[in-house]
Amino acid sequence: MSRRDGVRLHLPALALAAGLLAGCSSLPGFLGGGPERPKPAELAPNPQLLGVRQAWSARVGAVDFPLSVQVNGTRVTVASGDGTVAVFDAQTGQEQWRASVGAALAGGVGSDGRRVAVVTRENELVALADGAVQWRQPLGAQSYTPPLVAGERVFVLAADRSVTGHDGASGRRLWSLQRPGEALVLRQAGVMLPVGDTLVVGQGGRLAGVNPLTGSVRWEAPIASSRGTNDVERLVDLVGRASRQGDSVCARAFQAAVGCVDAARGTLSWTRRANGSDGLDGDERLLYGTEADGRVVAWQRATGEPAWTHEQLQWRKLSAPLVIGRSVAVGDDAGFVHLLSREDGRLLDRLTTDGSGIAAAPILAGNTLVVVTRSGGVFGFVPN
Template identity: 30%
Template sequence: MNKRFKIPFVLTLVAAALVGCSSNKPKVEKIKPNPLPKLVQAKTLQQVFSEHVSATNKNDPLRLQIAVDNGTLFFIDPKKDTVEAFQGNKRLWATRISKHETLSAGAVAGNGMVIVGNQKGQLFGLDEATGAVKWTSQLSGPIITPSYIQQGRVITVTNDGNVYAHDVSSGQQLWTYRLPTVALSLRGQAAPTQLDPNTVLIGTANAYVYGIDVVSGMPRLQRRVAVAEGSTDVQRLNDIDGDPVMMGQFMVTTSYQGQVTVTDLQQQQVVWSDNASSNKRPEVTQDAVYITTMDGKIIAYGLLTGEKLWENDQLLHRNLSNPVLLGSDLVVGDFDGALSLLDPSTGKIIGRSMTKGDVTSLRVVDNQLYVSTQKGALSVWQNR
C-alpha cells in the first residue's frame, strides 16, 4: 500500500536541522528574522476593504484567498464554516455550510457560482447572488488549495493526488485524473492554473508539471522541472507548491529544495534553471521573473536569459509570501503582516504598509492587491 505523508513545513526545518547530528540531545539554534529596514519618506498603500475571519493553525496556513467576480468579494471563515459575500463594505449574504468547522480552501468565483472545499473532501457550489448551496460533491481527500474554473468546469486537486472536473452549474463529476504520489511531501499543493483555453496545469510533489485537457481529462503535457539532491527523504523533498505561471510560450516554476525553471513549451526544452528553494508562486512579466526563497531572499531574473538582475536579502527569515506586481511596485508580505514595496528594476525597498498576521497569499486583480493572513485578516489595497 502506497501511503503519502504530508508534513508541515516547520517540521521539515526541524528535521533538516537534525540531519547529521550525533548528540543524543541536539540543540536547534533558532534563526532570528532580520528587522524591517528603516525607511525615509516611505511609500504606502491605501486600504479599501478590510474584514476579519477566524485564524488558522500557524503551522499549517491555508490559502484563504479572497475571490472577486463582477465587483463582489467572496471568502470563507474556516472556523465558523461560512462563506460570505461583500460588495464594498456591505455584506450581501453569509451562508453556513455545516457545523463541522472544516472549510479549508479559499473561494473561487465565476459563471455565477462560488466554489469552496473542506478538509473532508467535500466540494460545494454556491449561487453568487444568494449564497444558496446549489450542489455538493464528495471527493477522495482533503481540499487545501483553491479550485479553478475553466471552460465551465471546476478543476480541483485533492491532497491525496487526484484531480477532479465538475460541471460548474450542476456539480456533475465529469472526469478524474490520478497524479503520481510520493512517500513524503510538504503539506501544500499548487493550485490549478491555465496553460491555454483547453488545458489546465497542475504542479505536483514529484517535481513534475502535468497539463490536462479540461474537457476530456486526458493528459496533454508532462514535464519534470526540478531536481533535488540529498541522502535522506527530507533532503530530497522537491515539491512544487507554488502555482506554475505562463508567459506566452514560457512556463515558469519554482520548487522546494529545487530550482526556479523557465521551460519553452513550444520548443519542449528548458531555457534556463537556477538553484533556488521556494514554495511560492513566482511573479512573471515579459522581461523578468521574481521569486521569494525559503530563507527570505527576493530575486529577479531575466525571463529569457536567466541572468540574475538583482537580489535583496534585507528580509531574511521573515517567512515571505509570494511576490506580486501592483502597478509599478513589487509587493511581498511577511510573518509580521508587513507589506514591503520594492522597485522592481533595482530591488530597493521603497515603501511599506501593515496588516495583521503572517501573510499567506497575495493576489492582484484589476490593479488591486488582495491580502490574506494566517490570523484571518482579509484586506484589499491599491496604490495611492
C-alpha cells in the same frame, strides 16, 4: 514525524499487519517548529515613496489552512478555516455575501465570478453561489489546492497530485487522471491554471498539460527531479502560485528549483536551483520569488539568470510575491506588506495590518491591493 528546514514532515502511517502504506501523508506549508531560526532582520526606516493608504478593512475568520484569495473583476473571495466563505467589493470593502459550508476547510478558494468552490478537511468538494451551497461531491483524496472553476467545470488537484474534472452544475465527476503516489506530499497549494485550451497542473516535479475535456495528458516538462536517499530528501513538488505571461509558465519546486516552461510547445525553457517554499509572480521581463531565508530574488524570465536580490527581510517568513505597478509586494509573519522596486529590489514603502501575519499571497483587484491576515483581517490598500 520528521523535519526538513524547520518544516514538519508527516510520514505515512504503516499498516503493520500488512506492511503496506495506510494513507496519504502531508507536509504543512506553514513554517514553524524545528531548529530555532535566526533573529529576523531589523526593518529599515520606511521611505514611503509610493503614497499608499488603507482604504478599508473587513473580517472573515481565522485562517489556519493554505488560503488562496480569488479575484474576479472587482470581486474578492476569501475564506476562513472554519468553513466561512465571503465575497467583498474590492473598491469599497462592502460585503456582498457570506456563507458557511459547515466544515473546516483544507483548500480554497476557486471562483469564476459566479460559482465558488472549496475543499473541506472531510474530503468534500463544495460549490456555492450567491451565498448558498449548490452541491457537495466526495473526493478520493485530500486537496489543499484551490479548485479551478472555468468553462462550466470544476477541476481539483489532490494532495497525491491526481486531477479530477467535475461538472459545474452538479459536481458529478467527469474524468480522473492518476499518477503514482508519493511517500510524502505537501500540505499547501499546488499548481493548476488554464493556458489556452490546456489545463496546466503540477505533478511531482513536472508541469503537465492536460486536455480539460478528457483528462488526457498532452505534454510533460520537468522543473525538478527527485534526489536524496530517503523519503524526506526525495520530496519534490511544485507549489502555487505559478506565473504566466502568454505561453510562458514559471513555477517553483519546493526547496529545489524554479523554472519556466513553454506551454504552447510543452518544452522546458530553463530551470535553476532555488530554496523556497512559496510560489512566484512575474512580468514580461522578470520573475520574482521569496526564498526560505527571507531573501527576495528576481530572475530574468527568458534565461533564469539572476537580476537582483533583496536581503533586508531575512528570516521574516515571507509570502509569495505580487507584481503591482512599479513594485513587488511581499507579506511577512509580523503583518507587514513590503513594496520593493521591480527594477532593483530597493524598498519603496511598507504597509501595516493587524500584526497577526499575512496568511496568503497579496492580490490585486482593480487598483486595490488586498491582503488577508492569519487572524482573519481583510485589508484593502489604494494609491493616494
